[in-house]
Structure formats: C-alpha cells, structure tokens
Amino acid sequence: MKGILSLLKMKTRGGKPAEDHTDSVLFSTAFAGQGVDDSMLVPWEARAVEVGAKRLPTSRGGKLLQGLWAKDKYMAHLDKDAVERMERFFEFAAIPSNRDVIRQDEYGNFMVVLLTGTIAVDRVQPWGEQLRLAETRPGDILGEMSLLDSGIRFSACTTLTDCEIAVLSAEAMDDMMTKDPQLAASLIALLARKLSLRLRVVSARLSDNHK
Numbered sequence: 001m002k003g004i005l006s007l008l009k010m011k012t013r014g015g016k017p018a019e020d021h022t023d024s025v026l027f028s029t030a031f032a033g034q035g036v037d038d039s040m041l042v043p044w045e046a047r048a049v050e051v052g053a054k055r056l057p058t059s060r061g062g063k064l065l066q067g068l069w070a071k072d073k074y075m076a077h078l079d080k081d082a083v084e085r086m087e088r089f090f091e092f093a094a095i096p097s098n099r100d101v102i103r104q105d106e107y108g109n110f111m112v113v114l115l116t117g118t119i120a121v122d123r124v125q126p127w128g129e130q131l132r133l134a135e136t137r138p139g140d141i142l143g144e145m146s147l148l149d150s151g152i153r154f155s156a157c158t159t160l161t162d163c164e165i166a167v168l169s170a171e172a173m174d175d176m177m178t179k180d181p182q183l184a185a186s187l188i189a190l191l192a193r194k195l196s197l198r199l200r201v202v203s204a205r206l207s208d209n210h211k
Helices: 002-010 044-051 058-070 080-089 144-149 170-179 181-210
Strands: 091-095 100-102 110-116 119-124 130-136 156-159 163-169
Touching (some): 044 100, 044 163, 080 170, 163 170, 170 181
Antiparallel strands (some): 091 163, 119 130, 119 156
C-alpha cells in the first residue's frame, strides 16, 4: 500500500497533476504480476452479463453514492466535489436478487459499493462449514481487497434482494490515477482504512466461531 501511495505522490506536485501524463497501469497489470492470466480473471463485464445486470443512469447512481458516502464515517472525508469527480470512473448497475456478484476463491479486478438493497457475505471454511460473515447495508464496500492487492476473493457476495450498485474496476482506478491522482490517493487511503477495520472484525468473528 505504501508503494501505491508513493507512486501517487510522485504523480503530483503541489497538489496539481504533474506534467508527465503517462497512463498508469498499476492496478490493471497487477494480476499478471501475481501469475494470474486472463483465463483466470473474472472482470466486471463478464460478471455483469452472467448476473443479468442492467445499466443504471449515472445521474441516479451518482446521487445515491453521494448521499451514502456523506453519512459514512470514513468516506465523508471526500467532499461533494470529490465524489462528483469520482462518478465518471464508476459504472452503475441494477442486479436481481439471488445473484453472485462476487464468488469466493476467484480472481476479480473490481470492487462494488452497495447503493440499495442487501447483499450477503458468506465464506466456506476449509472444513466445509458455510459462515455468514455479514449482511451488508447501502454504502458498504465489497471486493476492494482483491482490487488493492490482486489477491483471490476471500468470500462470496450474493444479492438477497434486488440491488443497485456502483462498480469500480482496476482499469478505472488506473484511469483515475492518471487523470486525477490526488483523488485516487484519497480514495485508496480511505479504502485501506475501512478494509483494515473490517478485517479486524472478521478475524475476531472467525476466531470466536472456531473456539
């Protein structure tokens, strides 16, 4: 994570983008660096077709995202202008109930922000038990760990109701790093903070369950 933030700092001078506008490929190439080829990777475009996702107007998706993040303890550090600038990097979609947006143990290069509805987060333990880790609420972020570290998905995320979501892909994150590096740096720092908190909660839950 420090390496990502250091790269972003190099791309800005005095809070303004540096003159070198070389496109970033930090996130979109990270999976190949981990030995993951295209046949192993599940991008959002493929999953969207599989789950029957329908495109949501940016006007609606952006308004929902702004409202939810304004109430979030961490994401509220992004002001309205920052979230509006971020909207062009997201895709917004509506998904029916009982669809796997993310599957455990797959490689996926996108994260999801739940805008409306409920998504279950489940993990099948090595000994075969399925554990319900959470039932997420609007504003919750899913899949950011794999986006940040190019690792395998830790759990499955299944829609329990009809849901509306915002999706940020690795390619879009790279685009943000190139066009608005200060915004990208802020987003990555906030995602890392929220992720760390959630992993602590999940770790405690798994430890209690295993006793």
